[in-house]
Amino acid sequence: MTLAAVVRSPSLTWPRDSVAIVTMFPHTNTRKQGKTVTVRQRKAATIYDVATRAGVSHQTVSRYLAGFEGIRPSTRERVATALKELDYRPNLAARSLATNRAHRIAVLTGDLLAAGPSRTVQGVAEASRAAGYVVDIIGIDVDNSESLREVIDVIRGQDLAGVVALAVSDRIHDAIAELAIDAPLYLDSGPADLPGPVGQSFNAVGIQLALQHLIDLGHREIVHITGAMDYLAAKARVKGFEQLALERGLRVHPIIEGDWTPRSGYAAVASGQIDPIVTAIVAANDQIALGALRALDEAGVRCPADISVTGFDDIPEAEYYTPSLTTVRIDFQQQGTYIFNALMAQIRGDERPETGAFIKPQLVVRASAAPPR
Amino acid sequence: MTLAAVVRSPSLTWPRDSVAIVTMFPHTNTRKQGKTVTVRQRKAATIYDVATRAGVSHQTVSRYLAGFEGIRPSTRERVATALKELDYRPNLAARSLATNRAHRIAVLTGDLLAAGPSRTVQGVAEASRAAGYVVDIIGIDVDNSESLREVIDVIRGQDLAGVVALAVSDRIHDAIAELAIDAPLYLDSGPADLPGPVGQSFNAVGIQLALQHLIDLGHREIVHITGAMDYLAAKARVKGFEQLALERGLRVHPIIEGDWTPRSGYAAVASGQIDPIVTAIVAANDQIALGALRALDEAGVRCPADISVTGFDDIPEAEYYTPSLTTVRIDFQQQGTYIFNALMAQIRGDERPETGAFIKPQLVVRASAAPPR
DNA sequence: TGCGAAAATGTTTCCGCTCACATTCGCGGG
DNA sequence: CCCGCGAATGTGAGCGGAAACATTTTCGCA
Structure with missing residues (x-):
C-alpha cells in the first residue's frame, strides 16, 4: 500500500521546531478547483479487496482474520498472501461498529503533571497495548465541572471498552457517578471510607x-x-x-x-x-x-x-x-497492569476477578530520616 | 438513556484501592447458559430513534447535528427535544466510517515520565479536546524497535486524523519514516541539521x-x-x-x-x-x-x-x-496548542499554516547562577 | 390564483466489517 | 456409485451515520 514520502520542508518560513511531513491522507479535498496538490493515497485495502485477490469470499478473509480454524491450508495461504501483498489493515471503526465491541480504553486523569498519575497512566497504557487495546488519555480540568461534563460527553460517543479514572478527586468522583458512563469503569483511589481494612x-x-x-x-x-x-x-x-x-x-x-x-x-x-x-x-x-x-x-x-x-x-x-x-x-508499572487487569475483569464480567498480586509499596531508606536528637 | 448505577462493591474480597463499578455495557454475553447476570443496557439512541421520536427523517436529524441552517424552527425544535429526551450521543465509529474522516489524534512519545514530553502531551491533549478531537497517547519503548513496529501497526488501524510524535529519538524518527504512517504527521524536535537558522x-x-x-x-x-x-x-x-x-x-x-x-x-x-x-x-x-x-x-x-x-x-x-x-x-501548554495547530494545518492541507506566535522560551532567574568568583 | 424556484425534508446507497444463515464441497459408508 | 453429513466457503443484512440525489413544501411574484 501507500508508501508515504517523508518530506523535509525545504525552508522554514514559519518557525517550527523542525517538522517532517507526511501527507498521504485522503482529505476528500473539496476545494472547488484549486491548485491544491492533494497527494491522493491509494485507498486502503478492505477485506473485499483481499478476498478478490485471493479468489475467495470476503467472509473467508474475515474468518482468517478472526483466527478461525476451519480453513483449508491452500485457501489459508492464498488469503495470507493477499493480505500481505495488499498490506491490509483492518479498519477498526468498521469493526467496532459491526461488533459493538471496542478495543479502546479511556483513562481520565486530573493532572498528568503530577508524578504519580502520569506514571500510572504510563503503566496502564503499556498493559493495555500489550493486550491489544488502545488508550485514550483524557485530561480533565479538575476545577471546571463544565469541562468535565464535556469530556464525559466525548467519552460516551467513543466506542469504549472501559474507562479508568485516575487521581480522582471528590468532584470528579461525583461527576462520574452522576454522569453515568455506559461502560465498565475502574475508579482508582476510591473514597476513603472504604469497606474492609x-x-x-x-x-x-x-x-x-x-x-x-x-x-x-x-x-x-x-x-x-x-x-x-x-x-x-x-x-x-x-x-x-x-x-x-x-x-x-x-x-x-x-x-x-x-x-x-x-x-x-x-x-x-x-x-x-x-x-x-x-x-x-x-x-x-x-x-x-x-x-x-x-x-x-x-x-x-x-x-x-x-x-x-x-x-x-x-x-x-x-x-x-x-x-x-x-x-x-x-x-507504577505494576500498578498500571493491575488496574488494567481489574478493568478487564470487569469487562468480562468476572464475578471474582483474579488480577494477580496487589502491588506492595516499598520503603526506600535514604538519608532524610534519622533518629531524633 | 441509561442511568448507570454506581455500585460500591460491598466487600473487598480482593485487594483493590477502592473501586466503583458501573456495568452497563452490553457484553453480548455469549455464555451458553450461565447464570451470568448481564445487565443489559437500553441500547444507545441512534439518529433513527431520534428521527422517529421527532417525527422526521433521520437525515434531518443528521443535518441538525451537522449544524445545517435550513431547518424550519418548528422542526428544529422537535429534533432538539427528541435529542435531549433520548440523550443522544453520536457514535463516532459510525461517523468516521461514513465520513472517512477521523477526530482522533495519536500522540507518540518515548517516555511520558520525562517532564517535558509529558507536559507537552498534556498541552496537545487539551488543545485537541477543545477542538473536538480525542487524543490517543501511545507510549513507545524506545529501546525496542519491534514494539515500535507493533505500535505503528496499531496506529494504522485506527482512524486517525493525524499523528504527533514527541520526544523523538533517532531510532523513532527512522522507524516512523520507514514505516510510513498514512496520516498527517507532526514530528516534534526534528533533526538537528535543520534548514534555516x-x-x-x-x-x-x-x-x-x-x-x-x-x-x-x-x-x-x-x-x-x-x-x-x-x-x-x-x-x-x-x-x-x-x-x-x-x-x-x-x-x-x-x-x-x-x-x-x-x-x-x-x-x-x-x-x-x-x-x-x-x-x-x-x-x-x-x-x-x-x-x-x-x-x-x-x-x-x-x-x-x-x-x-x-x-x-x-x-x-x-x-x-x-x-x-x-x-x-x-x-508546554502553549507548545501543545502550537503543535496541535500545526498538525491541523497539515490536515487541512494549508500551504502556509498560520499557527499563531511561536512559543518563546523564557529565562527564569533564581539563585543557582551568579557571577564567577 | 397559479407557476416555478428555492427551501425543507425524505430516500437510498455506501463506508468496512461481522454475524446469521445458505450453499457447496468432499469424503466415507451402504 | 450415490447419499448424507460435516467441513469449508459464500451470501445477505445491518451496525450508525453522512452524502448524493429525489421529492415535497413553501413562498414570491406575475
Missing part, C-alpha cells in the same frame, strides 16, 4: 511504611503534610497515617493540608504551623517533601539531624534531593 | 538564553551537560549551545553526555570529567541540573558561589531545589 489501600500501606520507619527510628512527634484533600488518594493516606499513629499511641498532631506541590510543602513548614516539638514529617508525596526540605534548610533546621522527612512515590529525582529522600516506592 | 528552534533559543545569562554574569568557562544524544531535542540544544559559545568566542569545553536523568547529571559532575577551570554548567534539563547540584554539594563545591548551574524546562520543583534553580521556562 484500610490497609488494603496501597496509599494507606505506603504511608504507614514511612510512619513505621520513623517510629522505629525513635520518633514520637510526627506530623503529616497531606496532598490536596479533595483527592481520594490524599484522604486514604491521611487515614492510613492516623490509624497507625493511633495504634502506636502517638500524640495527635493536626495534619497540615497541602496540595501535592512543592510549594505547599514549603508553605506548610515556612508558615510555622508545625509544633516545635515535632521531630519528623511524613509528606504525602515527594514534591511536598522537597518543598519542606527547602523551607527547613532556609530556616536553618538541619535534616535529618534536627528533623526527619519522608516522601512518597519515589520519583527519580528523590534520590538527588538534599538530603537524599527516604520515601516509599510505588511500582 | 537554528535559532528557530525553541530548544536552541532556550539554551542560548541560559548561556547568554551566564555570559552576562561574567562566565567564560562554561560546559554543557546534554540530554540523551539520540534525542533530537538534545542535539538541538547542543547545537544552540555550541553556536552561541562560538559566536561569543568562548573556550570550547567538550560537552558532557547525559541522558536527561538526575543520575546522569550527578555522574557528569562526580566523574570529575569537568575541567576545574569551568565556572558554570548549562544542563539540558532541570533533572540533570538537580543531579549536578547534588554532586557539587557532595564535593563541597558551593553553588552558585563556586560554580553556577542552569536548568531547562522549569519544572515546578526547580524553584525548590537547593539552591533555587535558574532555568529556562517552556510554556
Whole structure:
C-alpha cells in the first residue's frame, strides 16, 4: 500500500521546531478547483479487496482474520498472501461498529503533571497495548465541572471498552457517578471510607511504611503534610497515617493540608504551623517533601539531624534531593497492569476477578530520616 | 438513556484501592447458559430513534447535528427535544466510517515520565479536546524497535486524523519514516541539521538564553551537560549551545553526555570529567541540573558561589531545589496548542499554516547562577 | 390564483466489517 | 456409485451515520 514520502520542508518560513511531513491522507479535498496538490493515497485495502485477490469470499478473509480454524491450508495461504501483498489493515471503526465491541480504553486523569498519575497512566497504557487495546488519555480540568461534563460527553460517543479514572478527586468522583458512563469503569483511589481494612489501600500501606520507619527510628512527634484533600488518594493516606499513629499511641498532631506541590510543602513548614516539638514529617508525596526540605534548610533546621522527612512515590529525582529522600516506592508499572487487569475483569464480567498480586509499596531508606536528637 | 448505577462493591474480597463499578455495557454475553447476570443496557439512541421520536427523517436529524441552517424552527425544535429526551450521543465509529474522516489524534512519545514530553502531551491533549478531537497517547519503548513496529501497526488501524510524535529519538524518527504512517504527521524536535537558522528552534533559543545569562554574569568557562544524544531535542540544544559559545568566542569545553536523568547529571559532575577551570554548567534539563547540584554539594563545591548551574524546562520543583534553580521556562501548554495547530494545518492541507506566535522560551532567574568568583 | 424556484425534508446507497444463515464441497459408508 | 453429513466457503443484512440525489413544501411574484 501507500508508501508515504517523508518530506523535509525545504525552508522554514514559519518557525517550527523542525517538522517532517507526511501527507498521504485522503482529505476528500473539496476545494472547488484549486491548485491544491492533494497527494491522493491509494485507498486502503478492505477485506473485499483481499478476498478478490485471493479468489475467495470476503467472509473467508474475515474468518482468517478472526483466527478461525476451519480453513483449508491452500485457501489459508492464498488469503495470507493477499493480505500481505495488499498490506491490509483492518479498519477498526468498521469493526467496532459491526461488533459493538471496542478495543479502546479511556483513562481520565486530573493532572498528568503530577508524578504519580502520569506514571500510572504510563503503566496502564503499556498493559493495555500489550493486550491489544488502545488508550485514550483524557485530561480533565479538575476545577471546571463544565469541562468535565464535556469530556464525559466525548467519552460516551467513543466506542469504549472501559474507562479508568485516575487521581480522582471528590468532584470528579461525583461527576462520574452522576454522569453515568455506559461502560465498565475502574475508579482508582476510591473514597476513603472504604469497606474492609484500610490497609488494603496501597496509599494507606505506603504511608504507614514511612510512619513505621520513623517510629522505629525513635520518633514520637510526627506530623503529616497531606496532598490536596479533595483527592481520594490524599484522604486514604491521611487515614492510613492516623490509624497507625493511633495504634502506636502517638500524640495527635493536626495534619497540615497541602496540595501535592512543592510549594505547599514549603508553605506548610515556612508558615510555622508545625509544633516545635515535632521531630519528623511524613509528606504525602515527594514534591511536598522537597518543598519542606527547602523551607527547613532556609530556616536553618538541619535534616535529618534536627528533623526527619519522608516522601512518597519515589520519583527519580528523590534520590538527588538534599538530603537524599527516604520515601516509599510505588511500582507504577505494576500498578498500571493491575488496574488494567481489574478493568478487564470487569469487562468480562468476572464475578471474582483474579488480577494477580496487589502491588506492595516499598520503603526506600535514604538519608532524610534519622533518629531524633 | 441509561442511568448507570454506581455500585460500591460491598466487600473487598480482593485487594483493590477502592473501586466503583458501573456495568452497563452490553457484553453480548455469549455464555451458553450461565447464570451470568448481564445487565443489559437500553441500547444507545441512534439518529433513527431520534428521527422517529421527532417525527422526521433521520437525515434531518443528521443535518441538525451537522449544524445545517435550513431547518424550519418548528422542526428544529422537535429534533432538539427528541435529542435531549433520548440523550443522544453520536457514535463516532459510525461517523468516521461514513465520513472517512477521523477526530482522533495519536500522540507518540518515548517516555511520558520525562517532564517535558509529558507536559507537552498534556498541552496537545487539551488543545485537541477543545477542538473536538480525542487524543490517543501511545507510549513507545524506545529501546525496542519491534514494539515500535507493533505500535505503528496499531496506529494504522485506527482512524486517525493525524499523528504527533514527541520526544523523538533517532531510532523513532527512522522507524516512523520507514514505516510510513498514512496520516498527517507532526514530528516534534526534528533533526538537528535543520534548514534555516537554528535559532528557530525553541530548544536552541532556550539554551542560548541560559548561556547568554551566564555570559552576562561574567562566565567564560562554561560546559554543557546534554540530554540523551539520540534525542533530537538534545542535539538541538547542543547545537544552540555550541553556536552561541562560538559566536561569543568562548573556550570550547567538550560537552558532557547525559541522558536527561538526575543520575546522569550527578555522574557528569562526580566523574570529575569537568575541567576545574569551568565556572558554570548549562544542563539540558532541570533533572540533570538537580543531579549536578547534588554532586557539587557532595564535593563541597558551593553553588552558585563556586560554580553556577542552569536548568531547562522549569519544572515546578526547580524553584525548590537547593539552591533555587535558574532555568529556562517552556510554556508546554502553549507548545501543545502550537503543535496541535500545526498538525491541523497539515490536515487541512494549508500551504502556509498560520499557527499563531511561536512559543518563546523564557529565562527564569533564581539563585543557582551568579557571577564567577 | 397559479407557476416555478428555492427551501425543507425524505430516500437510498455506501463506508468496512461481522454475524446469521445458505450453499457447496468432499469424503466415507451402504 | 450415490447419499448424507460435516467441513469449508459464500451470501445477505445491518451496525450508525453522512452524502448524493429525489421529492415535497413553501413562498414570491406575475
